[in-house]
Amino acid sequence: MKPDTHLTEPSDIALEDVHPCANCGARPLGVCADLKGHELQHMACNSETVAVEAGQALFHEGDPNPFVFNVVEGAVKLYRLLPDGRRQITGFLFQGDFLGLGSRGLSTVTAEALTPLQACRFKRGDFDQLLNAMPALEHRLVSLAGDELMAAQEQIVLLGRKTAKERLASFLIRLGERQQQLGGEQHHVVLPMTRLDIADYLGLTIETVSRVMTQLKTSGLIRLLPANDIEITDPDRLRALAEGAA
Structure with a gap:
């Protein structure tokens, strides 16, 4: 007060x-x-x-x-x-x-x-x-x-040019960096939002977000943790994917 x-x-x-x-x-x-x-x-x-x-x-x-x-x-x-x-x-x-x-x-x-x-x-x-x-x-x-x-300009590029995989990779990288600024553990991403929220932010469907999450997991880029957390297991490859270089 x-x-x-x-x-x-x-x-x-x-x-x-x-x-x-x-x-x-x-x-x-x-x-x-x-x-x-x-x-x-x-x-x-x-x-x-x-x-x-x-x-x-x-x-x-x-x-x-x-x-x-x-x-x-x-x-x-x-x-x-x-x-x-x-x-x-x-x-x-x-x-x-x-x-x-x-x-x-x-x-x-x-x-x-x-x-x-x-x-x-x-x-x-x-x-x-x-x-x-x-x-x-x-x-x-x-x-x-x-x-x-600058973040708004990046979002325009993300929505206008990036594939679903690139969008989700970019989102996880940026969110992880922000949480690390706040004292979070490196390569550990906490998702306070739902997958539907992520879909509505990235211009995707919830089905696409779930499918791409599974693909990133199968490719060894991330690991799905309890409580809706994610571990980025291969940050270099995930960042390359986010930048369209993978």
């Missing part, structure tokens, strides 16, 4: 005694990564913590959304529904990811928790003021936006 603490000069603050931002696992990869002392305190005073269960939405497509969010724990899927009811998942977000900034009118996507989720929520106007007051925050957000643009 929003801390009831007035702003103080940096020399008067022991951050660890004021707010859990200092020990937040999302901070190294989040928008607040470059903030120090009183800047983190200022962020804390303008945010509140929200928690939702798996399957619940932070916001829905078409609804007014006066907030922006930073994911502290858990995973989120973003999706849009076509008029005929088909679903296109546009992305998966994890600890440290930021969402909601582009939707200044009605929300263009639904953001649904894949796992129990905790996020910092900011009123959009308050966050705009934080950006104006803290250049480090603005620079960090621009950097993250650049990374997001």
